Amino acid sequence: MADGESPPWAELVPDIVREIGRHLLCEIDRHHADGLCRSWRDALLQLRPPPPPLPRLVLPEADGPAFYCVPSGCRPHPFVLPPAALRARCFGSYDGAWIFQAVDQAANHVLLNLITHQQLNLPNLLRFHSFMLPALIFDFEVAFVAATLSSRPTDQGCVGAGIISFNRVPHDPRHIAFWCMGDEAFSWSIQMTRNIGGALELDVVDLLYSSHGAGAFLFLTRREDIHVFRQPIFPQGDVMQSTPLYFERRGDDDDDDGRPVLDRYLVESRGKLLMVVRLGDREPARLPTTTFRVFEREDELFNNYWNKLPDLGGRMLFVGRGCSRSYEAADGYPGMEGVYFLDDRSFHDPMVVHMNAADRQYPCSDNGRWSGAQPPAEVERCFPEQGRSNYSPPPKNVFLLTIY
Numbered sequence: 001m002a003d004g005e006s007p008p009w010a011e012l013v014p015d016i017v018r019e020i021g022r023h024l025l026c027e028i029d030r031h032h033a034d035g036l037c038r039s040w041r042d043a044l045l046q047l048r049p050p051p052p053p054l055p056r057l058v059l060p061e062a063d064g065p066a067f068y069c070v071p072s073g074c075r076p077h078p079f080v081l082p083p084a085a086l087r088a089r090c091f092g093s094y095d096g097a098w099i100f101q102a103v104d105q106a107a108n109h110v111l112l113n114l115i116t117h118q119q120l121n122l123p124n125l126l127r128f129h130s131f132m133l134p135a136l137i138f139d140f141e142v143a144f145v146a147a148t149l150s151s152r153p154t155d156q157g158c159v160g161a162g163i164i165s166f167n168r169v170p171h172d173p174r175h176i177a178f179w180c181m182g183d184e185a186f187s188w189s190i191q192m193t194r195n196i197g198g199a200l201e202l203d204v205v206d207l208l209y210s211s212h213g214a215g216a217f218l219f220l221t222r223r224e225d226i227h228v229f230r231q232p233i234f235p236q237g238d239v240m241q242s243t244p245l246y247f248e249r250r251g252d253d254d255d256d257d258g259r260p261v262l263d264r265y266l267v268e269s270r271g272k273l274l275m276v277v278r279l280g281d282r283e284p285a286r287l288p289t290t291t292f293r294v295f296e297r298e299d300e301l302f303n304n305y306w307n308k309l310p311d312l313g314g315r316m317l318f319v320g321r322g323c324s325r326s327y328e329a330a331d332g333y334p335g336m337e338g339v340y341f342l343d344d345r346s347f348h349d350p351m352v353v354h355m356n357a358a359d360r361q362y363p364c365s366d367n368g369r370w371s372g373a374q375p376p377a378e379v380e381r382c383f384p385e386q387g388r389s390n391y392s393p394p395p396k397n398v399f400l401l402t403i404y
Contacts, residue, residue, distance in 0.1 A: 010037040017043035025050055025071035025332060051332025055318050055325060057342055058090065058099075060364060060389035065090065070340060070369075071333065074382040079114055087391045089353065092147045092322045105360075105391075106143035106167050106353045111153055120153055120181065126164070127185040139185065141167040143353055145174060148217075148322035150209050150231070153181050159233045161207055161217045163321075164189065170350045176204060176219060178233050190242075192219065192227065205347075207322050208266040210273070220266050224250070224275065224306060248305040250295070258282050259290060263344050265319040269326035273297040275306055276319050276339060288366045291377055292339045312337050312372035321347060339370040342394035343386075361388040 021044045024030045030050050034041045056067040056077070064086035066076040084103050088110075092100035097114040100122070109122040122144070130136035147162040158181040165174045175189035192203045204227075206220040215231040219242075228243040259279040267274050277293040294317070295306035316327040317339045329337040343366040346352055352360055364386040370379050386394075 007037060010039050012039075014039070014043040014046075018047055021047050026069050026077075027053055028069070028077050029072050052327075054316070054327055054333070055093075057318070057340065057367075057383070057394070058093075059342070059367065059383060059386055059394050060090075060362070060392040061386075065392065068383055070336065081114070082112070082117055082119075085112055089392045091144050092320075094149050094153065094323065096152055098149075098153060100144065100147050102144060102353070107141065109144050121184070122147075122160070123177075123179050123183055123186050125185040126166075126175075126177065126189055127187060142177075142186070143167055143170075145347065146207060146321040148207055148209050149181075150215055150217075150233075159231070161209070161229070161233075163204060163207065165350055167354070170354055174204070174350070176207070178217070178229070180234055192221070205263065205321075206265050206324075208268070208324065210268060218266055218273075220264055220275065222264075223247075224264065226266075245304050247297075248303060250306050250308075262287075262289060263347075265321065265324045267317055267319065267324035267326050269315055269317070274309075274317075274326070276317060276324070278319070278341065278344075287345075289341065289368070289370075289379060291379065292341075292370045292372070294339070294372075312339070315372075316340065320344070338372050338380075340368075341370070342367045344393070346393040357390050360390045362390070362393040364389050364394050367394060 088101035111120040126140045128138040142164045145163040150159040177186040177189040203221045217229045219227045226245040262280045263278040265276045275295045298307045345363045367383045368381045
């Protein structure tokens with residue numbers, strides 16, 4: 001193309017340009033199209049803005065995390081990160097482009113904003129005062145496994161909740177703990193376990209903050225019950241009180257056909273609380289993820305039970321510990337309903353964060369979208385094939401990120 005000559009796409013008639021623009025559902029793709037030439041910009045200005053943005057799904061790649069965009073055909077969009085963030089372990093995210101990271105795997109926990117690069121320090125210690133000698137203080141180094149927040153981290157009174165492990169005894173059952181933004185240490189924690197064959201096993205598999213009423217942190221257990229910690233969390237009394245919600249056992253679904261449960265997630269959708277159950281292949285392989293079941297909380301008098309939904313009803317569910325979100329395909333994403341998921345296996349391995357880089361391997365291959373269509377509901381491997389990572393699991397929806 002000679003100097004001063006218009007590119008061939010500049011000659012497209014405006015109706016064709018607008019038709020192309022209607023298929024650009026990602027705000028970044030639309031912005032790039034605006035910049036192609038003036039004729040495109042003028043034509044695209046006549047379109048409605050793109051639909052509300054969806055979370056980016058983060059996958060750890062060799063050069064650092066890559067941020068994949070579902071409306072853009074599950075392609076990555078570049079983000080410039082601080083050098084320390086490129087090899088950090090990710091363990092959650094929060095709306096507004098905040099991501100939870102452990103810069104040193106099991107230490108130096110921070111909350112990083114991907115847009116402004118603002119970094120907020122998180123607790124690295126659990127601090128106990130001796131009952132007999134209050135002046136005597138015991139500090140225990142801890143590692144975050146998952147986390148969520150009650151509000152934006154810069155809001156006054158923001159409270160965080162996390163699932164944590166102890167660095168000295170990583171095989172011991174994990175605890176749940178709360179903190180106020182700005183705290184350098186947790187002041188207390190709760191061990192939520194159950195006895196299985198004489199061994200204690202972590203009973204909590206997910207957490208969520210619900211803003212209904214005064215607000216509350218919800219912790220989902222393996223038995224599919226929920227422990228509710230209502231606001232105000234701080235200042236707490238001598239004993240932190242939770243309200244258990246026990247659910248009727250739902251038993252095995254006839255159509256599960258012996259598939260094992262890999263994970264469970266909580267997500268709020270249309271004013272209701274949902275539990276998303278992730279199922280694997282039949283024994284002994286278990287993996288990869290083969291299907292999902294979605295249940296809605298129902299209560300009658302003093303009984304709670306999980307009611308299985310026949311289909312997704314147009315929902316787009318992005319699942320990940322502490323950061324699951326629900327969106328509507330009707331808001332501008334036709335044909336995109338489904339459950340979007342990333343590899344979550346490392347949650348069940350308490351030792352991986354304590355290994356050296358040569359031996360540390362986070363599984364990253366079990367990613368995709370479950371269509372939820374009936375029949376059949378299939379898993380689509382819509383993200384590039386991923387090998388194992390030595391610095392982070394997929395920020396599960398984790399590590400999901402909504403960029404505004």
